[in-house]
Amino acid sequence: MAEMKKPLAGVRVLDLTQAYSGPFCTMNLADMGAEVIKIERPGMGDQTRTWGPFKNDFSAYYSYVNRNKKGVTLNMKEDEGKEIFAEMIKHADVVVENYKVGTLAKLGFTYEKMKEINPGIIYANISGYGLEGPMADKPAYDIVAQGVSGMMSVTGFPDAPPTKIGPSIGDNFSGAYLCMGILAALYKKSVTGEGSRLDVAMIDTLFSVMENFVVKYTVAGEHPMRNGNIDPGIAPFDSFSAKDKDFVMGCGTDRMFENLCKAIDREDLLEDPRFKTNGLRCDNYLPDLKDEIEKFTKTKTYDELEELIVPMGIPFGAINDIPTIAESDLIAGRNMLWNVYQPGMEAEIRIPGCPIKFHGYEDKPEKAAPVLGEENAEIYGEMCGFDEEKLKELEEKGVI
């Protein structure tokens, strides 16, 4: 059987994004088969080319976030660069950017202008505070989005400061939301032929993924704060200590709590009036119920507990560090580390794979991230009809 085409085969994306949020968005489009053309400044390229970790002086950060993309160089400040970009818009479905708000318009490319060139174009932005609203002109980084959105105030321990999420979730969750918007716009375009204009802001994104922290305030008038590792509405649901290390576990139903009590040989707890219902278990969780559970778990190793608790159908697991999970059978079994040979780095490295598993396709990268300008000849040849001589001329003038 011939290999099936990936779901986004035939979709063409002009990708002006830099750093992490936008490139994370287009990485997902590329992973699902879109032709993503990453447009970078001649000579320099995306700033992430200078971000570590490096191997043979090539950024693995860049390599990871830009796999499956094609790369061209273009100086958008030059008139000839603008002409080339206008020509490219004719041949594209989507333009994505995460410049400071208004930058692309200043270069002459408003949505109206792009629509004139290609009425079906989808123009998608990612920004800190959105294209409109009281802070639209202000820059934001992930840490600012995590602070302003309220996310830091609800992450961490009650007796410790507001805590940033380790990875830049303000960036990548915004990228994920923009990706959803672009995909919905592509669906609409395939049905109606119409383009779309859409924008996603980092603050909006984090504010909208707060689970029930926001409604607790808006509906119940509570002042939600951080709770460490517990869930204030379910107990037990926390991290716990075994003899050798900590682990995580949650009992979401009375049945699971019963099974836990059996597993840890404490069926007496089921008769204890402090723990009869989930509500009572929440009220009497700290320190009572946690202490009772740890009286047992601290006498057993993690492996011993796993053998007792997992067969009871209770969600239970290790608090892995990065090397441990990266080398686990689980990550191997899910094909969540891809091997990529990266030109420019001249080495094969392992990068996180795509978690969207489409059955029937081979789950692997189609190509490595582009060396700066790698597809100049291919893309400008096809879209603009430039030959080798013309490409050389544009290169010498600093246009590409």
Added chain:
Amino acid sequence: MAEMKKPLAGVRVLDLTQAYSGPFCTMNLADMGAEVIKIERPGMGDQTRTWGPFKNDFSAYYSYVNRNKKGVTLNMKEDEGKEIFAEMIKHADVVVENYKVGTLAKLGFTYEKMKEINPGIIYANISGYGLEGPMADKPAYDIVAQGVSGMMSVTGFPDAPPTKIGPSIGDNFSGAYLCMGILAALYKKSVTGEGSRLDVAMIDTLFSVMENFVVKYTVAGEHPMRNGNIDPGIAPFDSFSAKDKDFVMGCGTDRMFENLCKAIDREDLLEDPRFKTNGLRCDNYLPDLKDEIEKFTKTKTYDELEELIVPMGIPFGAINDIPTIAESDLIAGRNMLWNVYQPGMEAEIRIPGCPIKFHGYEDKPEKAAPVLGEENAEIYGEMCGFDEEKLKELEEKGVI
């Protein structure tokens, strides 16, 4: 001008999901205009109907995550319920579920069976560990996904325990990824007529949004750990103390650092050999550079600092708590709290809006979350041709 149709107008989703991960996925499909039919157990419904906060005994949690969806009741364990579901598949584009792996197949609905009924069907799953792989049959909750994936090990302060992200990011980011997969599959279906089978796992999801923590290990052999609120590769980039409260700020370029030194009247730091480059600033950040910055910031209020630093183009912001951000001009200006009148609750409440801002549409909810079985007559009338009498009969038999 007539109001434009939303991007996913005409798409029909059978939504068997419960709790948070799956319903978060279909919430986004519904927000963008898909007809999402939430299928719930007669009598009980989704478990989140029993999760707080409540108003007039109706769950605001349920209300928030299920806005814009239609609701029917169906007992999938009864033969007649299965017949009805098979009939519904004929009229749908997508089936989404987050049951324990294998549950729907045991009820008779494998992907092959669904494809027989409707060759173009898209069947999408969300689970803890994936449909395949060494842990496929194990249950997981968000806290387990955060522990096992490595996320907790890189969140929090170095001298404190591994820290859970406040909201259930393992749930909602998996929901976002499944949403991306479904949208790509819908695009493919609109072009080729073909359906898809796809699955997303919580562990895979969190492992793949780790920014550069994973490549630091796989490429550079580092053992990445949690760093509190700093970014180990950029300095200054952290939370800081003002006279009255803490704030967040990042200087991603030498230019921004120059501007910061001007803003805090410490241009001498620019000449300091400890802080000449970003690399040196990272090496000498704790305690040297942070102390130098806070010598100034601790003498000024947040408002005073905002006036000095924001005009310099430096990303800077407050560490807001939930009430403050919820009542801010920013959230109002971005329309990120929607007013919804919730039947069953008989009250208007405020819930977080959709961060995907499609220009040209009115940015508001089309309907509140369904009262249990709210659209039984409409949906079963249209899809199965049932009249009032038949509906009554099915209700009495406990089928709907």
